[in-house]
Amino acid sequence: MDRSRKSSFASALLAACLLATTAHADPTPLRGPALDQEVARLMQAAHVPGLALAVIENGKVVHLKAYGQRDLERQLPLTVDTVMYAASITKAAFTYATLSLVDQGKLDLDTPIDKLLPKPLPDYDKYADLADDPRWRKITPRMLLTHRAGFPNFRNFPPGATSYDPNGKLKIYAEPGSRYAYSGEGINLMQFVLEHGQDVDVATLMQKQLFDRFGMRHTSMTWRADFAGNLAIGYDENGKPLGHRQRGSVRAAGSMDTTPRDYAQLLAGMVRADGLGAKARAEWLKPVQRIRSITQFPTLDTATTHDNDGIRLSTALGVTVYQSPRGTAWFKTGHxxxxxxxxxxxxxxxxxxxxxxNSSNAEGLYLYLLDAALGPTCYPWFWESDVPYDHPQWRTPEARTQPHPPCAPVGRAS
Known part of the structure; x- marks a missing residue:
């Protein structure tokens, strides 16, 4: 298919998506008691013990509320100031902070990391596995921050692995820059480049550029003792308590502890682009490469789909972007x-x-909560593996062979 035909095909898909959305969904967002009631109903139906929800309108937080409990055994309520694990939404925050270095002229996103480090990457013990693969020299900060360096998610979970491999070696599985493959390993390498090649302490960078700027007083890249007094206990799909791991080292891919209030303030600042100069703003949400994987995980699976062509699903710096019924949308999940x-x-x-x-079941509510709080968004829930809780059949291997266009109506259980 030539470029013009591809463009027409994508435009037709987008139009069909928007038509389906308009025809089958109530576009009126919920607020106040109606939103609270819907959140409570969904939590009960999906067996989610605790959840916090913030809604931002025109860059301002207009709804911030916590529901349920942070600790079931002790019957302690979740609050908007409860410390919770950020997981991979840390990546979006780290990228946003890193963009300040672009504005300052301290980082060029397209300079190969070979030029940013004082010695070859494989000369560092942590990256010695790459000694026989010169492709590492092609990797740039933009590739690392858009998950296009060719790495697996983490070296201890190589392609095809069904469990953690303590002897896993780091490898480049795809030509750098050739495709999207989600990689915490790549984000952590970006941190390594900043710290070892640019003399930038990432914890200090995050504190100065984000935590201080947005009043995030209960947020840190490592565990703090004062977090213990109001802490969320995590629960698996069956309600088993998992505790809360106290992370002692900074990991850009996901070591942050934060609160719903703090991250809501950050998110409002990010959508306003606070703290970014013109140069960084121009780069941040720019689509870098189209995503055509069926699902985000497994990260290096080569199977493709056209399900998301209509919304132009693409990778950008630190986040995923697409065209929603209301223009550019961007998101980052943390699991x-x-x-x-x-x-x-x-x-x-x-x-x-x-x-x-604080529940592994909450991803089953994402689509419905977005619809409730914002109206139709065409969120690519199947690609993200955020399958609605009332459609367990879409979690089966067979579901990957079926179409799941993001704007199509999703039948809800009564």
Missing amino acids: DDGTNNLAFCLQNARDCVLIMS
Whole structure:
């Protein structure tokens, strides 16, 4: 298919998506008691013990509320100031902070890391596995921050692995820059480049550029003793308590502890582009490469789909972007055992939703909570593996072979 035909095909898909959305969904967002009631109903139906929800309109937080409990055994309520694990929404925050270095002329996103480090990457013990693969020299900060360096998610979970491999070696599985493959390993390498090649302490960078700027007093890249007094306990899909790991080292891919209030303030600042100069603003949400994987995980699966062509799903710096019924949308999720988080924004309107939960079941509510708080968004829930809780059949391997266009109506259980 030539370029013009591809463009026409994508435009037709987008039009069909928007028509389906308009025809089948109530576009009126919920607020006040109606929103509270819907959140409570969904939490009960999906067996989610605790969840916090923030809604941002035109760059301002207009709704911030916590529901349920942070500790079931002790019957302690979740609050908007409860410390929760950020998981991978740390990546979006780290990237946003890193863009300040672009404005300052301290970082060029397209300079190969070979030029940013004082010695070859494989000369560092942590990256010695790459000694026989010169492709590492092609990797740039932009590739690392858009998940296009060719790495697996983490070296201890290589492609095809079904469990953690303590002897896993770091490898480049795809030509750098050739495709999207989600990689915490790549984000951590970006941190390594800043710290070892640019003399930038990432904890200090985050504190100065984000935590101080946005009043995030209960947020840190490592565990703080004062967090213990109001802490969320994570729960798995069956309600088993998992505790809260105290992370002692800074990891840009996901070591942040924060609160719903703090991250809501950050998200509002991000959708306003506070702290970014003209150069960084021009780079931040620019689509870098189209995403055509069926699902985000497994990260290096080569199977493709056209389901998301209509919304132009693409990778950008630190986030994923697409065209929603209301213009450019961007989002980042954070998932770990006992943690489900979603930061989602409609950039043109500067409207956002933040969902933070201490339950592995909360991802099953994302689509419905977005619809409730913002109206139809065409969120690519199947690609993100955020399958609605009342459609377990879409979690089966067979579901990957079926179409799941993001704007199509989703039948809800009564």
